[in-house]
Amino acid sequence: MDQGAFLELDGIASKYGSTSVLSDINLRIERGEFVALLGSSGCGKTTLLRVLAGFVNPSAGRVVVRHRDVTGLAPDKRGMALVFQSYALWPHMTVDQNIGYGLKLKGVSKAGIAEKVAAMETLLGLQGLGARKPIALSGGQRQRVALGRALAVDPEILLLDEPLSNLDARIRLTVRHELRVLQKRLGITAIHVTHDREEAMVLADRIIILDAGRIAQNGTPEQVYNQPGSAFVAAFMGAENSLPLSGVVKADTFVIAESKINETAQIPMRCSPLSDGEVEARFRPEAARLFSITESCPDDGIRFRGTVATATYPGGYWRHSVRVGEHEILADGHRAFEPGEQVIVHVAPQALFLFPSRDRPKPADHQQQMGISTPTALT
Structure with missing residues (x-):
């Protein structure tokens, strides 16, 4: 294991009865x-967060903090604090009492509690609200109180x-920004x-994408967005358009064959597990540019032939549903x-992600638990 890692999850697995919830989770934070x-x-x-917190015992593996195995320790002995989705504030307690609750359990003096609570309220913009009860607070204020209660005990890790x-x-947008600024200011591990993928992209230094209890990809926001390691990750990160293609590998290029839905295209590859035959192409609606059949469009990338089914205006752009062969995709413009209009859908090479067809066996190393999964994004 990496001797420099602050928090490590080594081979974590978890089951509810005979149902596997987590399998072979390895992380270094x-x-x-x-x-x-x-x-x-x-x-x-x-479940993984609760394993970290100590509320769920793993069926296998270890949780290590600063090279100390804490797997068997009670939640209050791990140096962690958890902020719940529902905030879990005591309704009969004031803001002051809620924030100071953990300190009271630790036996801190009344003067020490008052000092710490005042510091937390100043830090979180809750001055003047100390005597109020949760029912008299807005949603954003309740969230700050829950965060203050967690931070008051000086945890090493915030969950x-x-x-x-x-x-x-x-x-949510305001509090999201405040949370990120606060975490950086305090230097706390979170x-x-x-x-919410946008929330993860904005807040995190690193994103761990989970699928069916396993790590699907581990990387920076830019990496998981621009270099998805699997069709699942690509779809989860917004590349929901999916079309079947076929082609052959020539050196560092995947040559896509012409079909009834697309023209031929030569796409440069990076470290791709592709082989000759069928592939699954994925791209985001905002990456697709629409052209009428009389307009010229860029020579790079790939061009699909389609028919507009619908056009809606969600604000700032038009979103089109386009029929491409037997499939339907979304494209922004x-x-x-007009519905019924024949169009060309152009996707630039850097916005096109190709993966082995789901009907074909995938290479054993197509997804990796640690580091960045082998990318199949094309440039």
Whole structure:
């Protein structure tokens, strides 16, 4: 194991009865790092956070903090604090009492508690609210109180279980920024569970994407967004458009064959596990540019032939549903194309992700637990 890592998860597995929830989780997190555990509901991210916190005992593996095995320790002996999704504030206690609750359990003097609570309220912008109870606070204020209660005990590691999910969109953006600034200011190690990819991208230094209890990819926000290591990761990071293609590998280029839906294209590859035959192409709606059949479009990348099905205006751009052969994709544009209009859909090479077809065996090393999974993004 890496002797320099501050927090390590070594071969963590977890089961509920005979059902496997986590399998072979290996992670190394440095001091002061902000890591997001990202995935859809049921992927195991909250269970992993609770294993870290000590609320769930792993069926295998170890949790190590500063080279000390804490797997068998109680939650209050691990140097961690957890902020729950529901905030879990005591409704009968004031803001002061909620923030100071953990300190009281630790036997800190009344003067020490008052001093620490005042410091937390100043830090979190809660001055003047100390005598209020949670029912008299806004959602954003309750979130700050829950965060203050966690930080008051000076944890080495802050665990966040979707603490922003109960806030409305406008407040969530503000609190998200405040949380990131606060984490950097304090230099605290934070592990944040979320299903919101934008939230993970904005907050985290590193993103761990989980799928069915396993690590699908581990990398910086830029890496998981621009170099997805699997079709699952690409789709989760917004590349939901999927089309089947075929071609052959020639040196460092994948030559896509012409078909009824696309023209031939030569796409440079980076470290790709592709081989001759069928592939799955994925790209984001904002990466697809629409052209009428009478317009010229760029020579690089790939061009698909399609027919516009619908056009809607979500604000700032037009989103089109385009029929491409037997498939339907989404493509954004600055102007509306009419339903029934024949169009060319152009995707630049750096925005096109190719993966082995799901109907074909994948290379054994296509996904890696540690580091960045072998990228199949094309440039």
